[in-house]
Amino acid sequence: MTHWEKRSWIRLVVAALGYAAYLTLILSRADERPLATVPYAAALLWTVGAAIVASILAEVGMAAGTPRASRLTDDRDREIGRLGDHVGQSFVVAGAVGAMLMAMADWDHFWIANLIYLCFVLAAILTGVTKVVVYRRSLPEW
Template identity: 65%
Template sequence: MTLEQRRAWIRLVVAVLGYAVYLVVVLGRAAGEPLASVSYGGPLLWTVGGAIAAAILAEIAFAVANPRASQLKDDRDREIGRLGDQAGHPFVVIGAVAAMLMAIVDWAPFWIANVIYLCFVLSAVVGGIAKVVVYRGSVPEW
């Protein structure tokens, strides 16, 4: 497994787990109240920060466990990275446009922040899945 393939797996798993933790915490705080009244800022920041830290620590742990693994990036890795980024990028745009429209019509900040977070996670997941699938097969030729 190449360095970039391992990173794709780590980031994919961490994105899903981080968002799942966030949902459990926020939904647990709701306890029958409207979601827009739930205190979400702390859990959002902690899960984003925790996911970043977890990804870094996982990459370090894998590097320590297998120090002879290649650290090189070749053309195939760059193409797969580009493809994954292109697959996930539309969700960032969708999230930004949705948040802008939600702000224009004065939606609660809870919903705006959560649509942005969800779209970031979708971008990471879709991009990660695209990378993992292509690593298992071959880079499509256009």
């Protein structure tokens, strides 16, 4: 497994676990009241921050155990990175459009923020899955 594939796995797993932790925290705070009344901002910021720190620490730890020569980037790595980023960006765009429509319809901030966070997580997961699949198989021929 290449260095860049390992990074994709780390980001994929951290994004999924971070969002799962956030959902668990928010749902446990609901206590049979409407979700929109649950205080979410601090939990969202802390889980995003913790996911970023966890990803950085995991990548640094992984890089420390990887020989420098295997961390070099070649054309295939760049193409896989570009393809994964392009595929994942679709959820960022969908989240932005959805949040804009929700804001125009005067939805509660809770739902808007959670849609944006969900779409960022889905983008990270889709990006990671795309990269891992392409690393395991090959780049598509267009």
